[in-house]
Amino acid sequence: MTTISKGKFQGIENVADDTGIIRAAAMDQRGSLKKSLALEKDVSPEDITDEIMEEFKTAVIKVLSPYASGVLLDPEYGLKASQFRHSEVGLLMAYEKSGYDNTQEGRIPLLLPNWTVRQSLEAGANCVKLLVYYSPFEDFSINEQKHVFVERIGAECAFYDIPFFLEFVGYDSTGKLQGLDYARLKPEIVTESMREFSKDIYNVDVLKVEIPVDLKYTKGCQSFEGSEEAYSKDEAKELYLKAAQAARRPFIYLSAGVSDSQFRESLELAVESGVMFSGVLCGRATWKESIPVYASQGVTALEDWLSERGVENIRSLNKILTGAHSWKDFYGGELDIV
Helix, strand or coil, X not given: CEEECHHHHHHHHHCCCCCCCEEEEECCCCHHHHHHHHHHHCCCHHHCCHHHHHHHHHHHHHHHHHHCCEEEECCCCCHHHHCCCCCCCEEEEECECCCCECCCCCCECCECCCCCHHHHHHCCCCEEEEEEECCCCCCHHHHHHHHHHHHHHHHHHHHHCCCEEEEEECCCCCCCCCHXXXXXXXXXXXXXXXXXXXXXXXXXXXXXXXXCCCHHHEECCCCCCCCXXXXXXXXXXXXXXHHHHHCCCCEEEECCCCCHHHHHHHHHHHHHHCCCCCEEEECHHHHHHXXXXXXXXXXXXXXXXXXXXXXXXXXXXXXXXXXXXXXXXXXXXXXXXX
8 A cells, every 4th residue: 555645645636637637737838938929929039028928828727727627837927827727726836947957968957046845835836846858868977966856856845745746858868869760769768767757765746757659650640740650559559558667656648749639649549558647737739829829819819719729629638538547546546645
């Protein structure tokens, strides 16, 4: 039987639905959202004001949160938006600074300089989320820094008795692999990252993970884009299972900026593979097509788009998530709450 504290148990329950499946909407994008808005408005990212960011995030949360079990926001531009979420929807709060330290090699993560786990709790957060760029093939000294970094955040979350969601995004540490070559390496990057951060020392409660394959290079899938094949559909299903078997914590999938249709097909393949995943934390796949609408027509047009297409996207996603599993099922449904 697995032991879990009352605070961590209740925190995860608050961002899950009545069946224990996490159907969370991510709206913690900062640097990437500024760049996208700036591109559509034909201005520089510096011209995208705090008010613009807050207005966009608030509209997304106000319209889409009734169809989610939780929302992920950031303290920089998302605090106002958090107040507009549906009353029964939980709140996850991002802890990292957008991007990473680009003054040194290795994509070293940075924390917000004026924010703590305690402040997240005071802002109404039920869970804390941290994003780390990670590759098991990176230089040992770089990964050692990341391991220590995650361990510290895990200890802080344990002290405040709040669930720790860890998101790791893979990359090629050599900087040379792209497209097909990276698609072939991706399953091992995802699998070994799940294995590493499942270790007790990190105090992670839920792993937020990438789809372990790239459907654009998976022959037999609708998202397959041509003649370059990294794996067949049957091989991809085996890779889903291999990654899942490395996990020692409940895990949910992230959309990683792919299209809504590709993400849905990725989840359908996970269900078909028999993977015991516990839901999603989906961002751009649901709402990114609304960015040009907002940039050219304003917030009313944005809310109209979200009310139709955005709601349609998230409802389609929710249908697939009937094939997901309660986060408690990962532990055989037996938890000792202390």
